[in-house]
Amino acid sequence: MKSAFVIFARAPVAGRVKTRLAETIGAVAAARLYTAMLRDTLELAQHAAQSAEDCRVILAFTPADAFEPGENSLAPLWDVAQMPQRGADLGARMLNAMGDARNLGAEKIVIIGSDSPDLPPRFLFDALHHLQCSDWVFGPARDGGFYLIGASLALPDFVFEGVAWSSNAVLKSVLKNARALGLKSDALAPWRDVDDGDDLSALRERLDCGVSSAPATMQFLKEHLSK
DSSP: EEEEEEEEEOOOTTSSSSSSHHHHHHHHHHHHHHHHHHHHHHHHHHHHHHTTEEEEEEHHHHHHHHSSSTTTSSSTOOSSSSSOSSSSSSHHHHHHHHHHHHHHSSSEEEOOSSSSSSSSSSHHHHHHHHTOOOOOOOOOBBTSSSEEEESSSSSOGGGTTOOOOOOOOOOHHHHHHHHHTTOOOOOOBBOOOSSSSSHHHHHHOOOOOOOSOHHHHHHHHHHHSSS
């Protein structure tokens, strides 16, 4: 395994996933939409991995019992490579996931969440391409964070030091730390992930216009959240 796409995911428990979106569509609908988006994300990662050289898709999950049998289990969505998320905050969990993937043999590691179900596969190809010459790569999101982060080396803990997660200064803080460390970085094209009602409307518009594709998400929107 030369490279790995690591998908960060949570068990789709109502009230614990997509909480900002739940303010618009309700907690139960938000959890079911999250499941559809995760399904599409796994599909796009698998598609990209099949076209890359010696690449593997790994699902990094939380909580620890996310694959146990039950209504909110991740087992029906994924039965291949998986590993638990470890760490007190998102930065620690990402660093640990990269380390775990590296221990499995991956040299280039790209992490994405399930918030961008219609992300074009070419973005994942581009991330691996950038990592041939750069230490790390990121995909900037509209809200000041990032929808993707990848590395070709073991990132120091300092790269996420002082980052206020869930704020609009996440990427700015990480870039500042990376510059202080002398890391060579590359940026992908911006993409809008799905965190709130406005983001969902933008996603629906992209899907309706055929700008992008996310079959499971689109089906859920048509069947359960029609206009």
